[in-house]
Amino acid sequence: MRLLSFSLLFVALLAGSVSARFSDFEAFKNKFNLQENLGTLSIYHEPYFTGLSTAFPESCEIRQVHVLQRHGSRNPASDDGLSSAIKLVEMQERLLNGSLPINYTIPNNPFRFIKSWVPVIDIRNTDQLSSMGRVELFEMGREVFIRYRELFDADVYDINTAAQKRVVESAEWYSYGMFGDEMANKTKFTYLAEDESPGSNSLSNYNSCPVYYENNIDLKEVNEASHTWGNSFLPSIINRLFPYFSNYNLTVEDVETFFYLCAYELTLKDESDFCSLFNPSDIMNFEYTYDVKNSLYGGPSSKWVNVLGGPYIHNLANSLHSVYNESDHQKVFLAFTHDAQIIPVESALGFFPDITPEHPLPVTHNPYTYSMKTSSFVPFAGNLITELFQCQDQKYYVRHLVNQQVFPLTDCGYGPSNSSDGMCELSAYLNSPVRYNSTHNGTDIFNAACKAKPANVTLHY
Template sequence: MAVLSLLVLASIACAQTANLFPPGSVVGYPGPTPTGIEAFEVATGPAAPAQTNYFPLVRFRPSDEGANGTYDPFAVSFGNLSPALSLPPATFSPDFVNSSALIPPQCTLNQVHLLHRHGSRYPTSGSAPASFGVKVANNTGKFNASGSLSFLNKWQYGLGAEILTPFGREQLFELGVSFRVKYGYLLDKFANGTLPVFRTTSEDRMLKSALNFAAGFFGIPYEDQYHQSILIEATGFNNTLAPYETCTNGNNANSAGGSAAVNLWVPIYLKDAAARLTAQSGGLNITASDAYAMQQLCAYEVNALGYSDFCPLFTQEEFKGFEYTFDLSFWYSNFFGGPYVAAQGIGYVQELVARLTQTPVAVHNSTTNSTLDNSAVTFPLNQPIYVDASHDTVISAIIVAMNFSSLAATGPLPTDHIPAKRSFIVSQVAPFATQLAGQVLTCTEGNSTESYIRWLLNDASLPLTNIPGCAADPYGRCLTSTWLAAMKQRIQQVSFANDCLANYTIANVIGANITDGRPPKSAVFH
């Protein structure tokens, strides 16, 4: 009874305290609140806006960089753990040197489709950084590190798991603000009383990313300005923003190519680092795998805490090797070198075709959700703005499904050296808060007025010349009808039932020379 009384008293005290801090709607006196016209920077700006910084993260110097060095580790070292930055116009083709996110001349914008990744997060549960933390904790008092490694004597692992970091929240808020400044004008094209429907998944970092985006895009309060569709991300639920949940071959031995490639590469590029760090450890044996975990700690601690003592332990070449681990991992498990990857992304392509043709998804034979996608309320087909939040590996799978094969032009990646030239670099494709934006345009050429589509990956135009029927264009445009015909053909070519669900084995994913995201002829079906 006494305990109950205490709880009642505590509840009363909390209520009384809350009454001392009423919300703004109760306080009143807001002052003038007129709004202005919507921004439309991609059509009215003299130059394209660009994401060029990573404030408040602190830039570090690799161990071999001088005081006047210009090495930017955030842009070239962290793979998919890098913060998204705007890419130079000619990143994916020298033909796009004058292209940008600005609307091309003689064109008007009708619609924009945004697919973005969540923001910076803590490591996934049970990953290498946490395991290295356990190793250090279990050996506390048994080693006495010196030199640049002396911080390890008192270091303790303190990162969370999987949820957004403060910087990750900032990234998505800023993405929302920038998207409103770029494309806010399109909000005026929604029918009166119609609210936009944006999508995300139920995973905590996904939902929080979507809400931070909304806070930046709509302003606070944002709840009554749009509808947030939350797709369940769990085993057994069809979800085009988390398609791996229902793709069997993406979760068995056929998906091991990426980790196998990384395991071959790590002992090569970190051999010297392991010996150097062990010599400084004062009794703690540091293997190449440990050094790899320490590089991951560098990236994760910078993203979470702003700076990391692990970063200055490694050279510029070792950071280049570190980035290459992500390229290898993605290529063989989440990009054109994975046998099920096109199938994982094809459901989103089906939805994209439905939106662009304003025709409901007719056949649900992939990861599309027949309940949500068949409702005009939860899956509208006439929005001027679409925003979908997803994961890095899903965005890379969608890129494969959409057949942006110029990113695979240099072919499979070697596991024993970094090639002099490669068309696929993960930090360009899938960093934290990456954005893939499709602009649907009406353009006038002479006496002809046609609908075009173009795709921008982190503000750089993607070539569409590999898409059947799409001609070379200085802005990366293709006739919408031509592009749609190619996507419909691609949907027919990619079989989710075969690639994701069929019982097959691939003896050696790395050696299978896969370049189209589909099972090779060498796959053995059972």
């Protein structure tokens, strides 16, 4: 097991150095917050569902908690097309060396900040967590331990994680937040390679599904939709910005890169003058780019969504059902992965009923009012938490939290209050037509459709 070599003092100092962001978050309440509308590059924040109470119901006791957690804020990745580290570093160099010629003689040129600008994206940090990402996961682990403290009665806890470095490191910081200096003794890590070798699992579901991965299923639709949508909303921004350059025709790729520089500079230093190039409508259209892509690539607009999300839900169902087995005492279930793996799970759970393969998100306009906003469901450090309660009527009830906000389940009845409280009785939850195939046969469906290799690890989520 690879362990982190740091002290609680370092964590405290690091947390103190970035605490301003959390204060800023509170200051933006009830206002448009650019940082919360950048798709999967958004900072962590709670979504705005129905305002249901997140407190434990008075008549119930918590019996299990299941955490599906995205990694924390990161530097640009190596394989993200125009948002890849190499593309962004190239743009930084073009802006500094004048090959993207800014006309500084124009009064109030919005690019005038480039004269004193110091780039922060470093190719050496490609794919790595940012300092904020480490703090986010440490704090998440601390908060989960405090909220579910009564469930933490085991000697060792299984930590299931996709094997990519930033996910593993996120899991380690999270574990350190839960257990502090005892982390090494309290955790047992299971690393799932991001290829087909682990067999059916939902922490690397695309790569572990050979049929989907090797045949590039959904990729054509994703690329076509991205191209069409980009050509719908980017030209007006190009027309607004190109006069500030000398003898240069600004391109769609240039403007997209400015968006990514805005997002990643916010991630790495909490501010970015590139963001001032855009108005709220621009930002929401940029956000919609991520929603369209994730919806089509294994999300609710894909015919493969229930296949890809099925293994996690099947494992979750088995773990929830184990509460009836008095000899099975596991109460805390922890899994770490990427945003692209969480969306298929939430889709297969029925979170986005307005989006289907037959009725995908449109690519000619932004409808604004639709369920699957990646900014809200899978920002950096986003999570899906499943709670299992036993109530005074001796029945078990399930509740989902998305980024610490109760998700309003509507397909399987109510909790013991007989009102809309986000809870469903366990049997009704598992047998709802919305998720029946996944809860009962998710792994078998995945294996058959994907021609997946036999699983070489035993997972409980």
